[in-house]
Amino acid sequence: MPGPTQTDPTLEEEPSNADLDGFGDDLKEGTQLLGGQYTILGFLNSGGFGITYLAKDSLERTVVIKECFPNALCRRSTSIVRARSRKHQVDFRSFVSSFVEEARSLARLVHPNIVGVHQVFEDNDTAYMAIDYINGKDLHDVLESTDQAFTPDEIVEMLKKMLSAVEFIHQAGILHRDISPDNILIDTTGNPVLIDFGAASEQGAQATRVLTGRRVVKDGYSPQEFYLTGAEQSPSSDLYALGATFYHVITGKAPPESQRRLALVAEGSPDPYEPLDGRFPGYPPGFLASIDKAVRVLSKDRIATAADWLEVIRKGEAGELDPVAEPASAPGARPQTQGAVASNMGYIIGAGTVFVVAAAFGLWSMTR
Structure with missing residues (x-):
């Protein structure tokens, strides 16, 4: 994508801002998403709504993956994300649906000063965005x-x-x-x-x-x-x-x-x-x-x-x-x-x- 959003074509050196240790709720290094199209390299950040990772795509380009993970509503079981309880189920699924809907809206935004969204997909019973890696x-x-x-x-x-x-x-x-x-x-x-x-x-x-x-x-x-x-x-x-x-x-x-x-x-x-x-x-x-x-x-x-x-x-x-x-x-x-x-x-x-x-x-x- 033209403009300031850049991808790093070399993966021999991991970008220094990735935390390969991460935290308890994050996906681990080497985890594959969307049938192997994306591979997690490390943890970047987390907030109340999601977890952000550094990853590479099937063309060996560095990207950022944002996982829908509203931690007040869900927990992880192996790689699968599940509602914390039955009473959280409806709100969690609504949150995931909202995440997907908003991500699709953002994917249509192409501007040199807005991070680009490449793809929106669902896996592990939650949703993800593949986003430009900004150096x-x-x-x-x-x-x-x-x-x-x-x-x-x-x-x-x-x-x-x-x-x-x-x-x-x-x-x-x-x-x-x-x-x-x-x-x-x-x-x-x-x-x-x-x-x-x-x-x-x-x-x-x-x-x-x-x-x-x-x-x-x-x-x-x-x-x-x-x-x-x-x-x-x-x-x-x-x-x-x-x-x-x-x-x-x-x-x-x-x-x-x-x-x-x-x-x-x-x-x-x-x-x-x-x-x-x-x-x-x-x-x-x-x-x-x-x-x-x-x-x-x-x-x-x-x-x-x-x-x-x-x-x-x-x-x-x-x-x-x-x-x-x-x-x-x-x-x-x-x-x-x-x-x-x-x-x-x-x-x-x-x-x-x-x-x-x-x-x-x-x-x-x-x-x-």
Whole structure:
């Protein structure tokens, strides 16, 4: 497949990021899938929804295999994946069906900044995706390895590419729902590639137990609506996560957790978010302000679409007046008027209540 997604034709040296020891639930090295079409080389990663492996295909190319393995619902018996109990059977089979359906949707996405899905298949009573192997490191690891990973020009270009990818999936009717530094790979040419669509869903999908079970929240990156079961999610939800990711790229840390921000606004305290605009030189006019707007607490106050965001950046680079550039709030200042808070008080209080209850019981997120 053309573009940044690369396959390694040589298998004499195993790629260094494969863990050949793995964990108890993973498939072991040498396990064959789909009648020998794929052979597992080693364990890569695992989360609440699945296990990822390094593998080779029948043409000796390195690929990544993602196995549908919602560990709260299933267990492994030899190679076969089974529901944990009879009461989990229906939810597990629904989860597998949903995995296959979403994987087929993703397989139709061909974009230079989106990981390619080669094949979707079922084996071992569960489902799998064969995905491009990207030769590179995830953005989280890059940021952890140095204080100044990218120049302002590189950050602008990287965000433009990610916005192009996000707009592409949104136009296809898909929300990623898990954009964060660890789900953006930087290949050996410096090109960013969006990966891990395990939490993805079709826009407007009805809230089901399966979809709720696939909900991922990551403190600092997830918008406040991701914490609320049944809350409406939209393209601006992905844009919040993308903005938070690039806030981290620029400042070296993620912004304050969105539920905490929402709760403080609800009680009349200042939003602890510290705006980027005016603090960092070297960026086009309106660029930093656009990130600040993308990570507003309430979705109605954010940039609505990736296309709108790209247009803001284009106008800034062209020296035209930026329509979203607004005077930046001083650090710690209240970003909303009393009228704006009052008009959303019912929504904010409801969300703030969930925040307080969640904090009391320690149920902040579904960790992966």
